[in-house]
Amino acid sequence: MAAAIPQIDSVVQKRYMELVANFFKSAFDARNVGKKVVWMAYFLPSELCYTLDAVPFYPEIYGGVCARMGIVLKYIEAAESFGYPRELCSATKSAAGLALSGEAPPPDAVLSTQPVCDGGMKVHEFVAVRYKCPHFFIDMPYSTDARAVEYLKGELEEALKFLAESFGAELSEERLKEVMELSKRAEELHLEVNELRRKKPSPLLSIELFGQYFFPCSFLGGTQAAVDFYAFVAEEARRRLREGDVPEEKYRILWSPLVPQSFLSILQWLELEYKAKIVMEMVGYAPKIEMDAAEPLESLARKTLEARFPSLGNGPGVFNLDRYRKVVKDYDIDAVIYFAHWGCRTICSAVKMVKDMLREEFDIPMLVLDGDIFDPRNNPVEQARARVEEFFEMLE
């Protein structure tokens, strides 16, 4: 099964695969070691769980691992057979299918929210019903100003109280601060890695982390493992630059916004064969965030709103476009490849807005690839390769 994952000769990729395997293993092993499992909506901060020594399980992210391994379809089909629309996002359906299959670690509690999508929100409600477990909904405001941060801070505080109450655990302010100190450190190192990717030529390939440079600080935020991982990647990037051991780079590409986990061969082909290096993924871009461990919940609210929430274009379009402007300038982008994941209303409907802006303000071309992040039935690989080839011929 694992052979389906495009592997390259990279210490970074090897370390990343170990990190991801250990992350999900901890959820599968949780019951055996007396820990609680919390099913989390995509992009809800893992720090909430680690503060209470619980283990977060992100079903959509686990679905992504299954997609990489070529075993996700059975979960998607289980959700469709149950009555979820075929048009629903495949990541969301994989989460519903995992709940229906009973093959995932059962939750002791569910934390849900609206972003990244309405479909995810409804499926997480279903997960709580299916497992008859306590459920708390974290309401995410549709802005990132001071009032929104204050509102989300209140929601996160309630969520922590809910988890503590559900698990009969004591909420420790000191532990929260420790977790947030680690979270802050991981954010700083993530920024450092992103900064190193700006170098020309860039020392890292997107395929080394399957396009998921955001993974450790999003899902392992608040752990030493995330800190160590980014420190390792940064050090390896510096070594490559120092020793001139940098992958060849003909074009600098921004991949937007999500990398299709069932379609990773296209990344490998782009970066290794075409030397079109993906120097940033929109989903992984993170601005510098003011985080202060002395104000842990405010910092966590800010991280959630400013780094995670808008990364798929969930926020207002004006905000979304400003992010593109910044990335295109900072990373000296030659072209954008926009993966229009059919199941995602938000991603697809931003196509024209982004494409027009890139052309008018930067004269940068954007290739739109239609496909599906998880569902292999909806990814015509050969057609996509032909379109990419045409696109690069045009660039030349």
Add this chain to the structure above:
Amino acid sequence: MMLERVREVLDGREAVARSWKEQGKKVVGWICPYVPEELIHAAGMLPFRVMGAPVTIVKGDAYLYPNICTFNRVVLELALGGRYDFLDGIVTANVCDHIRRLYDAWHFFVETPFKLILSLPHKVSENAVAFFRDELSRLKSDLEKLAGVEISDAALKNSIRTYNRARELLRRIYGLRREEEAPISGAEALEVVKAGMFLPKEEYVALLEEIFESLKRRDERYEGSARVMIAGSDLDDPGFVKLIEDSGGLVVADDLCTGSRYFWEDVDVSGDPLEALARRYLSPVLCARMHPYEAHIEHLIKMAEDFNVDGIIFEALKFCDIYGGEYPLLREWLKEKGLDIPVLMLDREYVLSGVEQLKTRIQAFIESLS
């Protein structure tokens, strides 16, 4: 006939707005019933619900994407084609993934002078009410600038009273549909509710009073082989309801944002009017987008029981993840509660299409009920 004025409004809703503008007054469009019309009304402007119309989608696909629901693509098609040029402003809320993106497209590509999207919480808590009250305060201040007037608490409360009166009359009219033989069909009821989304409210209240009195005296009665409730996504086409009624069912109740959800709950007139609006418009009854989902489903089932419904037609616009995702929850909820209410799930497009196929499924469902 009492519904003549209603049909006149529906056939020429833009004419209502244009005639208002001829008096030198402004019109503000609203998308989705989470926008408190009372604030627009209190500023002396006409609140006007933005709806679609039968049209071929071309630009709507190009400026959004074909995986956005047809309601939003049709609306954008009309807006890009100049059909909403008479609007002085457009207000919506971050109701769903589709409306958020419609607003973005409107923001970038349609030249309406004033545009605003409200940050609308997904749940009801004191934290959420306080947050939404602040959002409404922002809206109030922007509307004051647009209208060039100050909205006093007294004026706002007056608007709330007018809207509550309309709501009360609509509930009374709906109450007549509890009778075994109803004096109003489901298609007519939808027309009556819809007219209120375009007409100046004072005129609408007077019209509703007249309609209610006429209905009480009406000899013509409607019956069907089964009493049906419609629930689900945005549905404003009386033709769809007529399709059900032509198939032998009588639509006696609904759980639609163009129907009962629009008027079922009043706004409290005591205390701070902005807080009262925040509380009312955060009601879980308004849409399945709200958490916890049980509150909405409980309301839906209570209505089905109150109106002695034999079966529910649950429709979801294609790509609507909120109602597409609500259906499995409804089914599980009914199973859990041991309630034997038949539900037909229909996937549909905003503009009525595939009529024969729909009719076959609806007829089979109604036959199974009767």
